Amino acid sequence: MTVYFIGAGPGAADLITLRGQRLIERCPVCLFAGSLVPEEIVASAPADALVRDTAPMHLDEIMDEINKAHAEGKDVARVHSGDPSIYGAVAEQMRRLDAVGIPYEVVPGVPSFAGAAARVATELTLPEISQTIILTRTAGKASAMPEHETLEVLGQSRATLCIHLSIRNLSYVETALTPYYGADCPVVVVYRATWPDEQIIITTLAGMRAEVREHKITRTALILVGHVFGETRFRDSSLYDPAYAHVLRNAGKKKKRA
Numbered sequence: 603m604t605v606y607f608i609g610a611g612p613g614a615a616d617l618i619t620l621r622g623q624r625l626i627e628r629c630p631v632c633l634f635a636g637s638l639v640p641e642e643i644v645a646s647a648p649a650d651a652l653v654r655d656t657a658p659m660h661l662d663e664i665m666d667e668i669n670k671a672h673a674e675g676k677d678v679a680r681v682h683s684g685d686p687s688i689y690g691a692v693a694e695q696m697r698r699l700d701a702v703g704i705p706y707e708v709v710p711g712v713p714s715f716a717g718a719a720a721r722v723a724t725e726l727t728l729p730e731i732s733q734t735i736i737l738t739r740t741a742g743k744a745s746a747m748p749e750h751e752t753l754e755v756l757g758q759s760r761a762t763l764c765i766h767l768s769i770r771n772l773s774y775v776e777t778a779l780t781p782y783y784g785a786d787c788p789v790v791v792v793y794r795a796t797w798p799d800e801q802i803i804i805t806t807l808a809g810m811r812a813e814v815r816e817h818k819i820t821r822t823a824l825i826l827v828g829h830v831f832g833e834t835r836f837r838d839s840s841l842y843d844p845a846y847a848h849v850l851r852n853a854g855k856k857k858k859r860a
Contacts, residue, residue, distance in 0.1 A: 604677050604678075605680055606625045606679050606680060607709065608622040608682065609622065609682060610634070610681050610682065611683075615640050617711075626647055626681065629647065630676040632651055633678060634654075634680075686708055715737060729839050730837060732760070732762045736761050738763065739767045740775065765827065769819060770821075772825075776807050780807055783828075785808040787806060791813070
């Protein structure tokens with residue numbers, strides 16, 4: 603028996619990996635985070651499988667279902683949104699499984715920031731503009747932020763920021779980042795990336811609060827901040843420069859005809 607922590611992707615049902623989907627199709631127990639995982643993804647579970655939405659459940663209740671499956675020798679598809687390694691709340695589940703000796707594996711998924719970048723058709727790293735992506739959040743009801751990971755600290759890098767779980771903290775985001783990015787720095791707010799009801803707002807640090815208020819977005823949105831958005835004056839990468847040699851291509855080498 604194995605518990606499979608499966609990343610279901612950002613929302614679109616066809617963005618789950620083949621491995622993840624095939625595990626759902628064969629596991630006799632499927633526990634999924636229904637608030638962010640569409641039911642279409644778990645609809646492929648076996649007809650006689652136990653399929654439960656864990657959104658209204660607390661950790662002890664979830665572990666009770668896993669322990670029961672373990673006693674019965676049944677594999678469990680534990681389906682989370684995005685990728686389990688990012689704000690997935692899987693570490694505490696793994697800790698409990700370790701304590702009782704229940705085996706588990708992790709199946710990666712498409713993270714929400716990648717889904718959002720795809721929907722706005724942008725590259726988050728551009729030559730000489732930004733070569734670093736920071737995935738972060740701001741303090742909320744669930745937990746505080748370590749003092750060395752505040753936006754005032756991270757903003758000094760001027761890297762591309764992907765700010766999760768912070769749509770209610772826009773005033774703080776603007777105040778903390780404006781000194782480093784400028785009031786006119788591009789901001790993209792993506793509500794429910796890749797879902798049918800997705801909304802995309804292209805704005806600036808100074809304008810984002812009014813735009814978000816107008817669109818009445820209060821949850822499930824990602825805030826992307828950085829000068830890569832809308833930038834067209836970056837230089838070409840050296841990767842495909844004919845004068846740039848690397849192990850698979852000599853500089854200036856012409857392709858031979860077949």
